[in-house]
Amino acid sequence: MTYNIRNYAVMFLLAFLLVLTTGMTTAYAHAGLMSSSPQDGEVLKANPGQISARFTETLEPDLVNVRLFDWNGKEIKVERPTLQPGDASQLNAKLPSDLALGTYSVIVTVVSEDGHPIAEKLTFSIGQKSAVVVPPNEQKADSSYLIMYRYLAQGIILVGGGLYLVAWAAQRHGLPSLAQLIGIGRQIGWSLAIIGLIFLWFLYDESLTAVSLTQALWQMDGNLLSQSPFAIMLLVSFALLLLIAIPNMVSAWYVGIWVLVISAQAFGGHAWGIAPVWLSILLRLLHVLTVAVWMGALVYLLLTVKVAQRGQESFKRFFLQTVAVAAVLAVVTGVVMLIMQTDVMNIIQSATAWSYLLYGKIASVCLMLLLAFRQTRRWRTKNSLQPAYLRWEIVFGIIAVLAGLWMSQINYPTATTNNQAVIQTDSN
Template sequence: MTQTIAPRVRTLVLLLLAVTGALLAGAAPASAHAALTGSDPGQGAVVETAPAQVSLTFSEQIAVSDDAVRVLDPKGERVDKGDPANPSGTTYTVRLLSGLPDGTYTVAYQVVSADSHPVAGAFTFSIGAPSETTVSASAQASDDGLVGMLYGFGRYMSYAGFVVMAGGAAFVLACWERGSGVRAVQRLVVSGWLALTAATLGLLLLRGSYTGSGKAADIFDLSLLGEVLQTKTGAALVSRLLLLAAAALFIAVLFGAYDKREDEEKRDLTFGLAIGGTVVAAGIAASWAMSEHASQGLQPGVAMPVDVLHLLAVAAWLGGLTALLVALYRAPASTPLGRDAVQRFSRLAFGSVVTLVVTGVYQSWRQLGSWSAFTDTRYGQLLLGKIALMVVLVGIASFSRRWTARLAEAAVPEAREEEKQPAGAVPEADGAGEGGEERAAQLARQRAAVESARQKRLRDADPGRSGLRRSVLAEAGVAVVLLAVTTVLTQTEPGRTEQEARAASSTASPAAAPTGQGTAAVTLNMPFDTGGEKGKGVVTVDLDPARAGDNDVHVYVEGPDGQPVDIPEVKLSFTLSAKDIGPLPVVPDRITTGHWSASGVQIPMTGDWKVEVTVRTSDIDQVTVSKNARIG
């Protein structure tokens, strides 16, 4: 919620657009997730003699295990020997057995990029001439399976826990000192600490399986845990746990000794707690920055402090918003949330929003590098979604600002009403006679209960407070979704890396056409109907030269009138059920209206292949159509 955001938002937006344009126009190459940028032999290449080794070149340094790179012959038998080596830079090699026969070989790799994310893939090359192969060139993605889902959930809970813990404590110190004695606020901050601690322990246990086999049975493998502790990510998680111990001490002081001090004494202690809390929170935020996207690629020395500042601003805004919501709904009548506290949070929230936007612009330039990456990459599309949620959140905040003003105006008549009303209809006790002390204590409790109920009734009758509750609740709902999108972004390959990988693939030398194979293209016409508006049409797939090995794929989408139409997404997959191969996914690039293309599509063997095309005509309308094609 931001009290002063409305009059300043236009200038802020214009400034940010100018800065964003300048940054994206002058972007230099960089990477975060590792991507395969080259190999020897190349993808789909046909070599005359068996190579002595296979080399893979990535966009950044990677961590490799003994089983990180596997080379399989057409029968699925391993033909690599020894552990992968790193002879220079970002190139990694694995030696091959001598005397390999002709045929198609599959190279599968599963490594961990320097920013902690697992990267997997596979490709084929041939010796002499392409041949049939029994190997399914599939790769395990980090978000596949139970372990991947648990790891993603753990990441979300760790971010949410940090936001609630750090933001709730900041709200008490900076906006509402009396909130340190409110039980609901105490429970909120402690719950954030517990969630972050439990999620960190869970990520530590899941890490070995997540970057390796992906099997749930390996979660409690102590040998894998030992290997994780020797990695950068493992060290970051352990550091986070140690800092959480310091955070527990901070929380104990905040809701213990600090709460028991008088107002004058609290002011003296607030500065010390603010410094200590900021140091601990920055250290916890650094455990993400030093092991993920910010630690790799362009300008890591600048990116890591910026990332820490970004996370602290997120916590101050969204965590403070959560604490404000709890205070509005759960604060006791004896400790009401005053208008001054709400206005102080407005100023804190505005400063956080400005910090988020400035640091976010820098991060966007660093991770995308071009305007086209906003729409051509998954990272850019998610980032656009995050920006849209931010705009919605700021829009709701403007309504909260109006209710804050009304809350301030309503404070004067509320005070007058309190002066007019009696403290309660409970008779005074004379304290005389037997049991007079007990009677006096009982009447005192009754008067306190009546007074508390009266204050709560007056507080709840305030339309400004009721409107503020609703708008803050709406903000909190959007914030939950925003945090989920942010979590997915941290696990997504940045747009720079994705575009670099595409460029490397498109510039790779095409495979030589094997002797004796036909070169006739295959054309498949498939009508589709997604059920939505303008959801009917025909998708045409051209596969050239329709043989085992390297192929070019062109996809054309036309409406019922035969005219080319644009749709949000087209995806293909190839399956050879007779050999239990596939589905092999293909995501073509958009060329022009109604035309998509993909080059270097590897078909490992001849046979009757099932070609499936998924056509999406809107955010919710899509359909998958298929046809069989004889390849080779």
Template sequence: MLLGTVLVLLLFGGAGAASAHAALRATDPGDGTVLKSAPRDITLTFTESVGLLDDSFRVLDPDGKRLKVTDAGHGPGGSDTARVSLPAELAQGTYTVAWRVVSADSHPVSGAFTFSVGKPSPAIVVADTGPTEDPATESLFNMGRYLAYLAAALLIGTAVFLAACRPPEPARLGRLLWAGWGTLLGSTLFLLVLRAPYENGAGPSAAFSLKAFERTLGTRPGEALLVRLALLLVAYFFVVRLLRLGESRLPRAWQAAGGALAVGLALTWAAAEHASAGIQVPVAMTSAVLHVLAMAVWLGGLAALLSTLYRAPSQLPAAVVARFSRLAFASVTVLVATGVYQSWRGLGSWDTVTGTTYGHLLVLKLFAVTLLLAAARLSRRWTGRLVTVAAAAESRVEARAEAETEAETEAETESEAEAETAVREKVAERVGGPSSVPAASASVAPASAAPVSTSVAAET
């Protein structure tokens, strides 16, 4: 309820509208305008910085034929503009301009508009303005993105669970840890290869173009993926060290190294997506990194905990579950706080929620967060019960051990007393026969003196 109230206040009382991706703000010439003379250039202005492609502009003449234009570049206005120069002479009629750029958050955006020279064409020509999105490429690329998120959660969350919660027999989680590392490595390579056709709206076969791949390596998303690969190679040695540690505490130097690797991996997402564009970029980048880390620690840690419970030959120590409960509560708190900030930053009105794909995705995400909070509450309650039951069981075991120790002590005392009594009875029998048995309770020293007196009397 509190989260919903905060979101409503932010939606209706927040700052001006912000867009999830770059949006076209203005065109020169304007859409639908009729010019007396042919323009020399076409300039587009966007709401944020954009990246240009080899085929960012397609200009079609009134007959639907593609004009030869110069390579696209940024205009004098800066990186939020795109400009292309036209041929010196243009025939009268309506021209179609199809454009495609890459938003600062690494997502491609495209569109089209028209302008006329002299007078509009009498008939509208249906022209091929080029590709928008290839369904196969888009599906494969999104699959790789989501797989990378899940793999990062598995890698970071399992590592944090091992280092912070210290479960018994940590080697049992080695398979889970290596699965996260290997899947993240493979999905990153997959995204790097598929990046060019995804940006250009081409089919998956375009991934084999060496020229397109080289261009990808020079873009910010491509550089972020390369950095992620480098960090994963370093993380390999950290994983090996963590699994060799056993149940001992991870040294502080290795803790710092692991934390730096986790932050670096999270930055490879923040630097190439929504947080890197728009307002309050430094704050947004920090929020995005914390958001990714909180998601990874909670989701990956939960997977590690469930795997430990399933594989453990005996009951899991209550201290391990209690440590994860505190860690999960902090992670969910950070996840909600950063999610609220990012929602405020990405939306400015209720129309943005209901009228855009980003708004629809946000609603689904908020629904998922609600389920996450419910699961966290149930998990915390279950953890509390588990800790209580485990503590009670430990108390019963300790009480039983104390009782057994006392019983053993009493038994040993009785055995010693019986042995001492038996010795005294034997001594008494040697001195005075069976009639002297009641005197066995006397001290041994006087009884041992009796034979001496008897022998002296006999000699007399």
């Protein structure tokens, strides 16, 4: 079979589209405030009686919280919020009946379907606005640590799992196994993934203001834990990694467990918010698996660069077929998910931090494509690879993935969240 530069360039062009669609599909999972009653900044003649807020996603009853502060920054106790009957995307919280005239600040916290805590702020005034309003004292975890450990844990799982699967399949073509390539590096990577998951659990739990998932886990409260798909994903990933550590099992055991570990990352939550759910989950599952194989194949190529330069056509055939299939499936599933959930024009027209991260992501991938083109031409004409090019490709790939993960932690530009909707409140 003949491989030319054009075919290889098309393959990496699909990978480029994958990077764009990956960031988009992940970020849209965040719950956004559609409207509230009272509206932000509204001046009311009398006590409204309750706070109502409607979000772009359905909410879990035990993972929502409302905090009320007066103009001096003093917190006022409110009853635990409840969800609107027949509309789980709206929460209601009754207000004390003896609120004085002045300006009040409200912080509404919910958990997005991908497990990311979302805090929305608004103010309203009764009678008149206060001359001075002291900002409320917020209690929230540093999200940068959450991003870092999520990147560490899930990055190792995806790349490490994909690398293991590619190495296992490559042995049939006379290529080295993962144990031969990195040795003790397997144990180091496994340990880092375990540590990352543990820290990620506690940081995530700290970011939740309404409940303690650690306490729920200790008390075996399955009902509460099941309301957070992200928490379930962390627990399942941890348990599966422990199974991988069992020594002297047949190779099919480790292959099967790695497939399950990678697949678990697809159930972090946001796929549950797209209809039809079965199709959304299937697409996300294929997407995560193929991305892992694609990234693992690139790392495997770097580790086996000397074998590739020996002129083994079977190696080229295996690598190009593996990456091509993974890239095509990843792009197709990413594009379909994007079509199912959002309008691309909102991204193009926005000028937010999310957009700037996207631009950085595009620049990183363009550099990857340039290096890939030069590397492919060299491999094809001189039957040699430049390790420095491969290293820089992976570095730019890591930057692109990190940008995508950061994009998944901040607000996503949509037309829906910019428009106000009328809330049907429950007066009973």
